[in-house]
Amino acid sequence: MSSSELAFISTVASLAAGQAPGLIKGIGDDCAVLEKNGDQVLLVTTDTLVSGVHFNLQWHPPHLLGRKAAAVNLSDIAAMGGVPRYALLSAALSSELSEQGLQEFMNGFVEILREHDVVLVGGDTVAAPCPTFSITLLGDMAKAQVCYRAAAREGDEVWVSGMLGEAAAGLSLCEQMDKVPEQYASLIQAHLNPHPRVALGRFLAASGDVHAMMDLSDGLATDLAHICTASGLAALVDGQRLPLSATLMQAGELLGYEARQWALCGGEDYELLYTVAPGEGQDLARRVMEELGIEVSCIGRMTPGEGVFLEEDGLKRQISYQGYEHHL
Ligand SMILES: [Mg+2]
Incomplete structure (x- = not known):
């Protein structure tokens, strides 16, 4: 994210500040949260993909691009623990x-919506210099179960689902190689066709054990910093505990790149990042594996102070907001 983009977001945040009837959470989380009825809330999120910035049609098949355009929004509903319901596409x-x-884009878009029982309810089209897709997604869930970024507590364990850095490595491979060897297919797929953790988000929120939660879209260093800022805390990440696949390490060697940087500062993981009370995470992880077959890893803890720190080999350095900038 560029500094001008950050400045614009703070302008929007100041304009969006304020209260309105039924508004529970405005700007500053994965979704806006609005009163629906009784104990239910409405979740609203929007995201835009621009050709040449967020995707490259040279290597991104339109069918998978359609899936991804929906997936990145589904991931924001998952990040609150919600159930996605309705989509609008511009x-x-x-x-x-x-x-x-x-046509292939639309087939992919509707395909993944159907997989999550989401209905396309409207949208808009215009002519433009380059293809751009903007999606708004609405979801709902129980008010008492919503997981906010601001809910982390001092001493909490910090957990992530899946493997980190896979999509960023896949993007690097696509950018730097004309033909990517088959052994890296999982990394390419992570970039082209991410799977939003909707079922996991619902499970974690319903467990009642999760404090703060968000999805990883801009890289661990930046996204964990959002939880820290929102919760008024710091985080300490154990460099030895980052979940890195063997394939990711091999891709790092192939491209002469430190694979761990993809995990810390790469974007578009669309995994879930969450915190739980100390001692609670392991049992929850066991239930997640039993129910959903998804591996989750404890990577650190929430501490007093501010900023995200990485600890390894006895050294501690700050890595807050060293996130991913879209740069195709
Ligand atoms: Mg998000």
Whole structure:
């Protein structure tokens, strides 16, 4: 995220500040949270993908791009623990995407929505210099179960789902190689076709054990910093406990890149990052594995202070907001 983008977000945040009837949480979390009825809330999120910034049609098949455009929004509903329900799609179209390509995009878009029982309820199209897709997603859930970024407590364990850095490594491979060897297919898939953790988000929120939660879209260093800032705490990450796959390490060697940087500062993991009271995480992790077959890892803890710190080999350095900038 560039400094001008951050400045714009703070302008929007100041304009969006204030209270309105039924508004529970405005800007500053994965979704806005609005009163629905009784003990239910409405979740609202929006995200935009721009050709040449967020995707490259040279290597991104339109079908998978359609899936991803929905997935990144589904991930924000998952981040609160919610159930996605309705989608709106605004598409800015150009000749860069053929009629057939657009059809494939829509097939992928609707395919993943169906997998999550989400209905496309409207949208808009315009002509533009390059293809751009903006999606708004609405979801709902029990008011008492919503997991906010601001809810981390001092001493909490910090956990993440899945493996880190896979999508960022996949993007690097696509950018730097004409033909990526088959052994890296899992990394390419993580970049092209991420799987939002909707079932996991619901399970974690319903467990009642999770304090703060968000999804990883801009890299661990930046996203964990959001939880720290929102909760008024610092975080200490144990460098030895980052979940890194063997394939990721091999890709690092192939490209001459320190693979761990993909995990810390790469973007688009779309895994869930959450905190639980000390001593509670292991039992929850066992239940997650039993119920959903998803591996989760404890990577650190919440401490007094501010900022995200990485500890390894007895050294501690601050890594807050060293996030991912879209740079295709
Ligand atoms: Mg998010």
